[in-house]
Amino acid sequence: MKRARMENELVSKGHVACPGCGAALAMRYVLSVLGPKTIIVLPACCWSVITNRHPECCLEVPVFHTAFETAACVASGVRAALEVKGDNDTNVLAWAGDGGTFDIGLQALSGAAERNDDIIYVCYDNEAYMNTGVQRSSATPWGAWTTTTPATHFKGQEKKNIMEIMAAHRIPYAATASISMPEDLMAKVERARDTRGTRFLHIFCPCPTGWRSSPDLTIELARAAVESRAFPLYEIFDGAKRRLSLDPAPPAPVADYIRPQGRFRHLDSEQIEAIQNRVDEEWLSLLRLIENNPA
Amino acid sequence: MMEHLYYDAAAMDLLRTTRNTLSNRTGSWRHMRPEFGLKAAACAAACPAGNPIARFMAAASDGRFEEALRELKKENPLPGVCGRVCPRPCEAACNRAEFDEAVGTRAVERLLGDMGAEFGLCLPATMGKTGKRVAVAGSGPAGLSCAYHLALSGHDATVFEAGGEPGGLLRFGIPAYRLPREALDRELGFIDALGINMKTGCRADAALAARLLDEFDAVVAATGALVSPGLGIEGEGLAGYFKGLEFLAAANAGEASGIGKSVIVIGGGNTAVDAARCALRLGAEDVTVMYRRGREDMPASDEEVAEAQEEGVKFVFHAAPAKLVGEGGRLRGVALMRMKPGEPDESGRRKPEPVAGSEREAHADAVIEAAGGRADNPFGRALEVDEWGATDNEKLFVCGDAAPGARTVASAIGGGKRAAIMADVFLRELDIKEVKRKVLVGGNGAASAAAHREGEAAPGADGSVVRFKNVNTAYFSRAARAAKLERLSPEARVAGFDEVSAVCGSAAETARAEASRCFRCGECDDCGNCLVFCPDMSIIGKAAAVGAAPGFDGDYCKGCGICARECPRGVIRMIEEER
Amino acid sequence: MPEIRLHGRGGQGAALASRLLAEAAFIEGRHAQSFPAFGLERRGAPVTAYTRIQDTPILNHSKIYAPDAAVVLDATLLKLANVAEGLKPGGLVVINTDKGPGELGLPSGLRVAAVNAGAIAAERGLGSRLAPIVNTAILGAFAAVSGAVSLESVLEAIRRNVAFRTEDNAAACERAAIEVETALL
């Protein structure tokens, strides 16, 4: 087992993430690679609270808090200004949750991606509107409880495939990553950092509060999602060439991932079987995509 | 009107933050807190000798063999011996068994012990001389271990051995094909190196015992359990009847001969199996071990039994001798009774009862009784000995087979060490409760002499033992056992007393590969998981050396428990926050 | 205070013509304002555009309801729109037609100037035979008969603002100034 190297620690202690917050870890890893020459654009999301109240901020890089749907376009603006000032080294990082990415911010993200604006866009995905108290988003998986999809009427739609949406924009680099695998995650941030144009990272971040899981299971759940193939780790280059980062063979049963989470407590074994089948299908279609156009 | 305008300093600081969050002590949110501390691995808690298994495995997996051996020698002077003859309770307890296959701990111990030939004795540091004199009666594994740890603690130890050479049972009771004499002698080098006085040819009888108690500051009885009770049946006076330990002693000394063609060994322990296998090597052609209980009740190790069977030893169960049959003072055979399991006895085993009318005679040129010895302690036959080896006499300690408890080499080494610690406590007038609270590995296993000497708590002294559920197997990959034994052919074995088994492959490669399989439960190896996975950056301190665990920053740690969950080796556990 | 209304069809260049008139006035050092009828212009649909010219700065930003002149880029518009609407008494109508000024059925009291701007534009290869671009030609006729701006100014405005086939446009403009035929009805 190799130890993940943390080059920079740009998140200061005393932030106000919930205990066991996956999103807090994601920020640590990403900033560790991007370093202090980074400007963060932060739309409404858990992180707009995690930084803590004025006059404190736990991030040791400049942060601009902005409206929910504007992460990508504000970042585009920051980049444009840096460009006209001749600054081409500073990383411009749009840091949004799944709500700000999959839902309300998708238009602006699509716009920036279509223009191939030179920004790094990170979606830290905790699969619901957690900051406002666990409401469903289009990143919420089928079967999950949220306060707007109660157990009696749990979410009946599949999670949106944001990666393929981004791929369709032909951006130079898109990748999924898991906080349970910081080395892989940080390698991808490095690749993103060293690429120009719109770069998209989809980071899977369990949320003990919203998933109704024990806070100590954050990493374990993130790992279980990968090892059960519920959240495949892969990269897409130029919207076309794909590469699998990790093939969990044989995969762990999806039930291992589902069962420890309170948000799936109401599901019976048949329903979990349905999730398993869906995961298997999605995996196969991903493999076909990769086979058709390997990186 | 213009004066107030536009971005004065106060307005600026309303628009932007002015400091980081260090003043925000989120540690107050915590219900549980992580506790970092070395824990006892399940194997170590099961090792009667108190071997620091995880620790030496860590060094060995890195190829730092000399350091590994040195770590081992802090607790056990005889790894080359234990690495051969121990029945491996560690491997039975190994957490890895639930993952793929138990770690071949004994093989690694054996390889390390044998590396002593290259590295020397690798003895740990000795404490300053105390000037206290301690007599140890007996130089078997218990006496040797006791003298060794006394010497390391700075005491002046004198060992009294009845035989001509030190080693006791190791020398006369364990055949060379299991424990080559050079392996034993090499490890006994510590006697000279530590300045232990070795008085051979001094049988500790009652007179000597009294004198020792009189002359020494403390005395340790490690006189073994060598008195054979005999079979208690008719015919024990016949020629061709042997007592097991005496037979083994003669055989091991090269003085046994004329055992005959057909031999029956009575008993089910390792002595019985050893005697049977020695008989084969001394020319017997038909050797049978006869045991009054079933196979499952047999105390002899499976490994020994299997090897014996390969060599041609036959085993007969549920049979006991009723009398020995002779002709002209010479043994001819044994009258046998079939036995059946009866009511359970104190040991939980079912007490064998003879089946009426089942008597028959079996031919034998020789019968070897190997039913296990009894202690005949010259310091007092009816001494009350507690589990630490202490007696009513504050300066007298008892260990090894002379004390109650399991009778294995490892137990004897562990017992000797406990007695040494107790003697040290007595001689230095230490707080005995304090010492007892701190030195037991896993709170209930063998004592750690290193912990005692260094004044630190033994791994898991508070009772925390790392079980399989505490290990995070996500960080380990499956790997087949690297250390395997190869054995001489049965024909080659019985032709002499050459060592039967050897560890396959290159010692260094095998030791390293096998040690790498060790989860190193309870041992921090600075993997960094707690540091990397802490969402609150609250892991502080880095393991300065192997064995030191990091700590946490109570000002900010929110008690999420990820560090404990993601510690591969169970070093961290969550405990209730003090309120 | 000359106020001019231009009638055309979407794509014929009425709006440009109104701007060229304003440019011409500007070239003469006067003040001018040009604006299209702010409609949903679509190719082929009737459109209007306006030019206001005066010697002092123009304060008025209302529409033009009573123009001094109407310029009609396409005689077929006569069926669709009342090109004489609001014209001041004695007002001028300049029209692209192959007919004479008296043959158009326009109300009396108007001054009508007719010119076959379509033919002139076609000769110069402006637009296509089916859809000639007549705006520059008809401005020549307007300049010649209205006196609101000089032909020279219009030619200069064309040279400054028409990037494509500039000289053909200028030539068509001059030619129309010669060919225009006026009648007082």
Add this chain to the structure above:
Amino acid sequence: MKEVMMGDVAVARGVKLARVEVIAAYPITPQTIIVEELSEICGRGELKARFIKVESEHSALACCMGASMAGARTFTASASQGLLLMHEMLHWSAGARTPIVMANVNRAIAPPWNLWSDQTDSLSQRDTSWIQLYCENNQEVIDTVIQAYRIAETVYLPVMVVLDAFILSHTSEVVAVPEQEDVDRYLPPFKAALTLDTNDPRAFGSISGPIEYQKLKMARHEDMMGAVEVARRADIEFGEIFGRKYGIAERYRCEDAELILLTSGALGGTAKIAVDALRESGAAVGALRVRLFRPFPADDIADAIGGAPKVAVIDRNLSVGAGGIFAQELKAALYDRERRPAVFGFTGGYGGGDFTPEVVEKIARRALEMDKPDSPTLWEAIP
């Protein structure tokens, strides 16, 4: 150097002269010509700006805000629905104190679809903390764009330059184009007081408690109130260099007036013609054109009204349920003053409606005839 140009082109030329560094805009009739013209200008390399062709007005303003925070001089333009889509970011960009300049072409709000002038789009943004300047003609448009940067970058509040749809945006007029070197003298390069700086990492806009929030908002209010003076001085200094000035509330023949006609935008000129006619006929009528709407220059307006007993406000907008917005603002501004004229609020001329000088004259006569307004909103318009 004079040219004939449309109002939209005048905006674009002003942006070029202001040496804007980042532009983000989305097309909408009748603002389209601005983005087209700027695309041409940037394409030809006459302006070294990054022009981000965003996918919506909301993103346009968000983009400008990001660029402004990173230290660039920024511009956007919109109208009607586009401005309404920006609404959230109008508040945000002003709260973030980014000195963005925007041109808004007043256009009616749907439904039904209507492309013509109506000030309701910009006036309904009055509470967004944006400074708003309404222009009478295209000369004023190009000059005001340049002045807007001066004002914005002094008070760190964004400025909206407003022009009427078609009446100015698509109307070609003679415009004196300022010389670049004069503009450079008037408008030094933008040096942001607060920027996203990796050498001094700070967070902007973090969650604040009531004390900080209220302090910040009050500071913004104070600065906004101070912008009256800043705008006045920006205009005066502009006049010193370029020879043209407009004031923040422009008076026309107000002396001894019985009635003041209060207007804004392009209607201001039309009203002057009406005033001349009225004066000619012996009626003591003056005109007052409000150029700066936010902050509302209450003192200047009260001073201009002086002792006139009546004011007729002509609003090219309608706040449904309340009446014309300028009329409301005026009434509110006069309420606690000693001299309070009768305020007659007229609305009309939006959605394609037109105010001719004759209509304005009619409105004035009607106000002169009445003692008091007979309804909060007196409606007059030509279809």
